[in-house]
Every structure is written in structure tokens, then in C-alpha cells.
Amino acid sequence: xxxxxxxxxxxxxxxxxxxxxxxxxxxxxxxxxxxxxxxxxxxxxxxxxxxxxxxxxxxxxxxxxxxxxxxxxxxxxxxxxxxxxxxxxxxxxxxxxxxxxxxxxxxxxxxxx
Amino acid sequence: xxxxxxxxxxxxxxxxxxxxxxxxxxxxxxxxxxxxxxxxxxxxxxxxxxxxxxxxxxxxxxxxxxxxxxxxxxxxxxxxxxxxxxxxxxxxxxxxxxxxxxxxxxxxxxxxxx
Numbered sequence: 381x382x383x384x385x386x387x388x389x390x391x392x393x394x395x396x397x398x399x400x401x402x403x404x405x406x407x408x409x410x411x412x413x414x415x416x417x418x419x420x421x422x423x424x425x426x427x428x429x430x431x432x433x434x435x436x437x438x439x440x441x442x443x444x445x446x447x448x449x450x451x452x453x454x455x456x457x458x459x460x461x462x463x464x465x466x467x468x469x470x471x472x473x474x475x476x477x478x479x480x481x482x483x484x485x486x487x488x489x490x491x492x493x
Numbered sequence: 494x495x496x497x498x499x500x501x502x503x504x505x506x507x508x509x510x511x512x513x514x515x516x517x518x519x520x521x522x523x524x525x526x527x528x529x530x531x532x533x534x535x536x537x538x539x540x541x542x543x544x545x546x547x548x549x550x551x552x553x554x555x556x557x558x559x560x561x562x563x564x565x566x567x568x569x570x571x572x573x574x575x576x577x578x579x580x581x582x583x584x585x586x587x588x589x590x591x592x593x594x595x596x597x598x599x600x601x602x603x604x605x606x607x
Contacts, residue, residue, distance in 0.1 A: 414594045423497075423583050423598030424536070469535060473594050478543075480526065480551060481585075481596060483535035 392490040399457040401487050403470035406451060410472035413446055414481065415455045418467045427455070427468075457489075465491045495520050499584050499599035506574055506606055514569045514602050516584030523589035525567040526551065526596070527559065529580040536583065542567055543589060574606045 393399045405413065411432050416424040430437045430444045430453075437444050443456040453470050467486045473479060497518045506512055518525065523544045528536040528551075538551030542561040556578055558570040567586075571578060581603050585596040 412592075412594045421600075423585070423601055424596075425598070426595040429594040478541055478549060478551070479524070479589075480538045480541060481536075481594075483528075483537075485533055485535040 389486075390488045390490065392492060393460050394492050395460060395462060397460055399455075399460045399464070399489060401455045401457075401468050401470075401489065403453040403455075403484055404451060405453060405470070405472055405484075407472055407474075407482070408448070408451065410474055410482075412473045413444070413453050414471045414473060415442075415444060416469045416471060416483075418469065418486070420466075424469060460489075460491050462491050462493065465489055495597065497584055497586055497597050497599040499582075499602050502600060502602060504602060504604050506604070508575055508606055509573050512571050512574060512604075514571075514582060514584075514604070516567045516569065516599060517565050518567075518584075518586040518597065519565065520586060520597065521564065522586035522597075523564070525561070525584065525586045527557070527567070527569045528583045528585065529553065530583060530601075531580050539569070539582075574604075576606045578604065579606050580604060 412429050414429040415427040417427050418424045428439045428444050430446050441458045445454045467488050469486045470484045471481045500515045526541040527539040530536045537553045539557050540559040542548040548559050583601050584599040587596040
């Protein structure tokens with residue numbers, strides 16, 4: 381069946397280092413892949429997305445990479461800050477049907493001072 | 494301020510007692526959804542609505558109802574709550590656009606059914 385999953389449940393990094401959060405997906409028909417950030421006590425918040433016909437997209441301090449050959453998605457955060465501590469979800473979206481977001485189980489990023 | 498507002502934030506209830514969680518958005522979005530979040534399972538869609546009076550089941554609809562009488566409101570109804578519906582619930586809204594991947598989420602409602 382369709383699934384979007386994560387390799388590691390918790391990632392601990394030092395402040396100032398770069399973080400890489402990984403995600404595996406199985407639905408090759410998805411049009412978009414998205415990263416959301418969820419801080420404690422809040423709802424998920426959109427970070428960045430990438431269309432399925434792209435392999436890289438950059439935002440402010442974040443880069444998303446898509447490798448369709450191995451069905452792998454990653455989020456790179458440059459110069460990780462304490463405010464980046466949160467749970468990160470990858471999600472996929474199809475442009476047809478009910479157009480729901482299908483979320484992975486999440487990775488907790490802990491930034492050590 | 495653009496936002497999705499859910500109420501209540503926290504709710505403890507007993508098995509079988511009907512409850513409603515309200516959701517309202519002020520962005521004139523067509524698409525609204527309810528998700529539940531459980532440890533290790535991420536967020537799973539319960540119901541969604543593509544516009545007023547148009548609703549349909551998501552991945553885990555059993556035990557839930559919704560209605561969409563107005564564009565801004567999308568309440569989640571539990572007619573007879575059971576302990577397995579203890580969870581963290583999120584309402585989300587977004588424009589009805591295949592390219593739009595940014596959903597706006599409410600703050601969440603933590604429901605405990607005893």
C-alpha cells in the first residue's frame with residue numbers, strides 16, 4: 381500500500397551544525413512532497429515542498445532533495461538553531477482524487493546548545 | 494490574522510457522551526480536513542470537505558461525522574465516543590488547488606475518552 385515513512389525517530393544535533401532528516405516513500409504517483417514542522421503544543425506548519433519532477437529545491441536555510449530512483453526525500457537544515465527543535469513530518473500529495481496530505485510518522489529533532 | 498481556530502483545546506469525556514469539536518477558518522479556503530495524530534502513526538485524515546455541503550471520508554472515518562453548512566466552519570462530531578478515539582485532533586484548511594501544498598492547521602484538540 382501507499383506509505384510515507386521515516387528512517388529515524390529522533391535526531392540530536394549541536395547548535396550550528398547542519399541537520400539532515402530523511403524520509404522514504406512508496407507512492408511514485410505523488411505530485412508533490414512536502415515537509416512540515418510541528419513545535420510542541422502546536423499544529424504542523426508548512427516548511428517547503430518539491431514537485432515530483434524536480435530533484436532539489438532551496439528555501440531559507442532549508443533544502444529539500446528528492447531522489448525518485450530510490451524513493452527518498454530529505455530535508456537539510458543549515459546552521460541548526462534551538463528554534464529548529466521540533467518534530468518534522470514528510471508528506472505527499474496527489475493532484476487528483478481527494479488531494480489529501482499523507483503524512484509519515486515524524487522525526488524529532490533535538491538541538492543541543 | 495489568517496488562522497484556523499479549534500475549540501476546545503482540551504476535553505475529557507465519558508464513553509458514549511456525544512461531543513462536537515468546532516473548527517473555523519478565516520481564509521476563505523474551500524478545502525478543510527480533520528486529522529487525528531497518534532504516537533508513531535503520524536497524522537491520519539478522518540474526513541474532508543471540498544466545499545460547502547461536500548464532504549467525504551478520509552482514511553479513518555469510523556465513529557466520526559462532519560458537516561459543512563458554511564464555508565468557514567467544519568465541526569467534527571463524535572456521536573458515541575469510545576476510548577480508542579482518545580487522540581490529538583487537528584483541523585486544517587487550504588485552497589482547492591492541486592498545486593497548493595500548504596495546509597493551515599489549528600492548534601489541536603486533545604481528547605480523552607474514559
